[in-house]
Amino acid sequence: MTSLWGATWHDRGGRLGLLLLGVLTGMALFAPGFLPDPRAMPDISHGVLLPPGPAHLLGTDEHSRDVLARLVFGGRVSLAVALGAVTLSVTLGALIGVVAGYAGGVIDAGLMRCVDAALAIPRLFLLLIIVAIIERIPLGVLILTIGATGWFGTSRLVRSEVLRLRGMDFVRAAEALGASRRRVIARHLLPGVAGPLAAATTLAVGDVILLEAGLSFLGLGVQPPTPSWGGMIFEAKPYVVTAPWMSLAPGVAIALTVVAVSLVGDALSRSAGATRS
Amino acid sequence: MTSLLEVQDLRVRFPRGTGGITPVDGVSFTIERGEMLALVGESGAGKSLTGLALLRLVPPPGRIEPGSSIHLGDTDLLRLEGEALRQVRGRRIAMVFQDPMSSLNPVLTIGDQISETIQAHAEMSAREARGRAQSLLAEVGLGDGTSRYRSYPHQLSGGMRQRVMLAISLAAGPDLLIADEPTSALDVTVQAQILELLDRLRASHGLAVLLITHDLGVVAGRADRVAVMYAGRIVEEAPTAALFTGPAHPYTQGLLASLPRLRGPRRPLEPIAGTVPVPGQWPEGCRFHPRCPRVMPKCTMEPPLVRLEEQRTMRCWLGVTEG
Numbered sequence: 001m002t003s004l005w006g007a008t009w010h011d012r013g014g015r016l017g018l019l020l021l022g023v024l025t026g027m028a029l030f031a032p033g034f035l036p037d038p039r040a041m042p043d044i045s046h047g048v049l050l051p052p053g054p055a056h057l058l059g060t061d062e063h064s065r066d067v068l069a070r071l072v073f074g075g076r077v078s079l080a081v082a083l084g085a086v087t088l089s090v091t092l093g094a095l096i097g098v099v100a101g102y103a104g105g106v107i108d109a110g111l112m113r114c115v116d117a118a119l120a121i122p123r124l125f126l127l128l129i130i131v132a133i134i135e136r137i138p139l140g141v142l143i144l145t146i147g148a149t150g151w152f153g154t155s156r157l158v159r160s161e162v163l164r165l166r167g168m169d170f171v172r173a174a175e176a177l178g179a180s181r182r183r184v185i186a187r188h189l190l191p192g193v194a195g196p197l198a199a200a201t202t203l204a205v206g207d208v209i210l211l212e213a214g215l216s217f218l219g220l221g222v223q224p225p226t227p228s229w230g231g232m233i234f235e236a237k238p239y240v241v242t243a244p245w246m247s248l249a250p251g252v253a254i255a256l257t258v259v260a261v262s263l264v265g266d267a268l269s270r271s272a273g274a275t276r277s
Numbered sequence: 278m279t280s281l282l283e284v285q286d287l288r289v290r291f292p293r294g295t296g297g298i299t300p301v302d303g304v305s306f307t308i309e310r311g312e313m314l315a316l317v318g319e320s321g322a323g324k325s326l327t328g329l330a331l332l333r334l335v336p337p338p339g340r341i342e343p344g345s346s347i348h349l350g351d352t353d354l355l356r357l358e359g360e361a362l363r364q365v366r367g368r369r370i371a372m373v374f375q376d377p378m379s380s381l382n383p384v385l386t387i388g389d390q391i392s393e394t395i396q397a398h399a400e401m402s403a404r405e406a407r408g409r410a411q412s413l414l415a416e417v418g419l420g421d422g423t424s425r426y427r428s429y430p431h432q433l434s435g436g437m438r439q440r441v442m443l444a445i446s447l448a449a450g451p452d453l454l455i456a457d458e459p460t461s462a463l464d465v466t467v468q469a470q471i472l473e474l475l476d477r478l479r480a481s482h483g484l485a486v487l488l489i490t491h492d493l494g495v496v497a498g499r500a501d502r503v504a505v506m507y508a509g510r511i512v513e514e515a516p517t518a519a520l521f522t523g524p525a526h527p528y529t530q531g532l533l534a535s536l537p538r539l540r541g542p543r544r545p546l547e548p549i550a551g552t553v554p555v556p557g558q559w560p561e562g563c564r565f566h567p568r569c570p571r572v573m574p575k576c577t578m579e580p581p582l583v584r585l586e587e588q589r590t591m592r593c594w595l596g597v598t599e600g
Contacts, residue, residue, distance in 0.1 A: 056420065076415045104337065105337075163322035167563060168379060168382055169374050169376055169379035169380040170379060170382040171382050172334065172370070172374065172375055172379045172384075173381075173442070173445075174382070174393075175366070175375075176332050176334055176366055176367070176371070176372040177366060177367035177371055177372070177397070177445060177446065177448070178363050178364065178365070178367030178397050178398060178449065178450070179363075179367075179393065179394070179395070179397050180363055180397065183393070183397065187385065188381070188382055191382075191384050191385075192384070200429060
C-alpha cells in the first residue's frame with residue numbers, strides 16, 4: 001500500500017491531485033479559525049451582495065454573509081459527507097464483494113442479482129425517493145443514505161478481483177496447507193484487492209461530492225442554514241447575473257475537488273495496474 | 278499395521294452436459310510411512326487431480342464420487358468437514374505445487390508466509406513461530422534463515438522459492454507430502470538440487486512423499502515405487518528398479534522407449550503413436566488399445582488388474598496367461 005501511494009506521488013497527475021486535495025482539505029480544516037462564523041446573525045452593515053474586495057475576498061451574499069467563510073464551512077460539510085458516505089459504501093461493497101466472490105455458488109448468484117437489480121435504478125432517483133420521504137433530512141441520515149446506495153459497483157469490482165485471485169496458486173497453496181477461510185480472506189485476498197479498491201474509492205469521492213451538490217441544489221440535501229457547496233449554488237440562483245461570485249465560488253470549488261480526486265484516482269489505478277503485473 | 282495412506286477406487290467427476298467427464302476413474306494405491314511413491318503419466322492423465330482429491334481440493338464443480346475411499350491412517354478423509362478437514366491440510370498432508378513463481382503470495386514476506394502456516398496449526402507466539410520459521414529456512418538451505426526471513430518472493434530465484442515452498446509445507450510437520458511436479462518449472466541443474474533437498478528432508482522428517490511427475494528421469498533412483506497413470510487409471514505399479522529394467526505394460530514400455538539413453542548402443546527414439554485422448558473421449562475397454570502396438574481383439578473389453586509378482590500389478594490382457 002505504501003508503495004501504491006508512493007507511485008501515485010511520482011505520477012505527475014497524481015501529485016497535482018494530491019496537492020490540490022491537500023490544499024482544499026487544509027482550508028476546510030483550518031481556515032474557519034480565521035474567518036467569521038457564517039451561521040452568525042448577518043450584519044447588514046457589512047453590505048449586501050458586495051463584489052469581491054479586500055474586506056471580503058469573495059464578496060458577500062444577499063444576507064451580507066462572507067462568501068469565503070461560507071465556502072470554507074460548506075467545504076467542511078461537503079467533504080465530510082463525501083468521506084462518510086464513501087467509507088460506508090466501500091466497506092459494504094468490499095464485504096459483500098468478498099463474500100460473493102469467495103463463497104461462489106448460490107450465495108454469489110443471489111447477491112449479484114440483487115446488485116444488478118439495484119444498479120438498474122439510477123442512483124439519483126433512488127436517493128430522491130428516500131430524500132423525498134424524509135423531510136428536512138438530518139446530515140447523518142443523508143450520509144447514511146448516500147453511502148447505502150453507493151456500494152453496488154464496488155461490490156462487483158471486489159468480487160471480480162477476488163475471483164481472479166482465488167484461482168491463483170498462492171491462494172490454493174494456502175488452502176492446501178490448512179489456512180482458515182478468514183485467514184485466506186484477510187491475508188491473501190483483501191491485500192490484492194486493495195489497489196483497485198483504492199482507485200475506485202477515490203473516484204467515488206468525486207461522485208458523492210457531485211451527488212450531494214445536486215441534491216442540495218434541489219433543496220433536498222444539506223439543509224440551510226448549514227452551508228454546503230451545492231446548497232450555496234442553490235441559494236445563489238436568483239443572483240446569477242447580479243452577483244455571479246456567489247455561485248462561481250462554490251462551483252469552482254466543486255470542480256476543483258472533483259478534478260483533484262479523479263487525478264488521484266487515475267494515478268492510483270495506473271500504479272495499481274503496474275504493481276499487479 | 279495399516280498403511281499411511283490408502284486410496285480405493287477414487288473417482289473424480291465433473292458434471293458437464295448430460296454425461297459429464299471422469300478424469301480420475303477408479304484409482305487405487307497405498308503409501309507406507311516414509312515411502313516415496315511416484316505417480317507418473319502424461320498431461321491429462323489425472324495425476325494432479327488425484328493429488329488435489331487427497332486434500333479434498335478438487336476445483337468445483339468437480340466432486341469425488343461416492344464409492345471412493347481415502348483413508349489416512351484411521352481417518353476417513355472423505356467424511357471430514359470444516360475445521361477437522363483444515364486440521365488435516367498442512368498438519369498431516371501438505372502439498373507443494375508446480376510453479377514456485379505463483380505459489381507464494383507476492384505481497385507478503387516469505388518469513389510471514391512460513392510463520393502463518395506454523396501458527397495455523399500450533400499454539401505458538403509470533404516470536405516462537407518466527408524462530409521456527411528461521412530454522413526451517415536454514416534447513417532448506419537458505420543461508421542461516423535470518424537474512425532471508427524478510428525477503429519478498431520476487432527477490433528470490435525460482436529454485437529458492439521452491440525451497441521456501443518446501444519449508445512452508447514442512448512447517449506443521451506433516452506425515453505425507455504431495456509434490457505436484459515440484460521441479461518442472463525449474464532449470465535442470467536446479468531441479469537436481471531441489472530433488473536432493475527433497476530426499477534429505479524425507480529422511481530427516483520421516484516424510485512419505487507422493488511425487489507427481491511426467492518426467493521419468495526424476496523418478497529413477499529416487500522413488501521407492503512407481504505408479505504409471507494413463508487416462509484416469511493406474512495401468513502399472515512396480516518397484517522403481519523393476520519398472521525400469523522390465524516394464525510390463527505396453528504403455529510403460531512405450532514411455533521408456535521414448536527416453537534417450539546415455540549408455541548402451543545408440544538407437545532411434547520411439548515415440549508412442551497418437552496422442553492421449555481427452556477425458557470424455559476415452560475408448561471402450563483398455564483405454565490405451567488404439568495406440569498399443571500389441572493390441573488384441575479382446576482389448577475392447579475392460580482389462581483385469583493382474584498381479585505379476587509381489588508389489589507388481591498391471592491392468593492389461595497381456596498379463597492373463599493364455600489358456
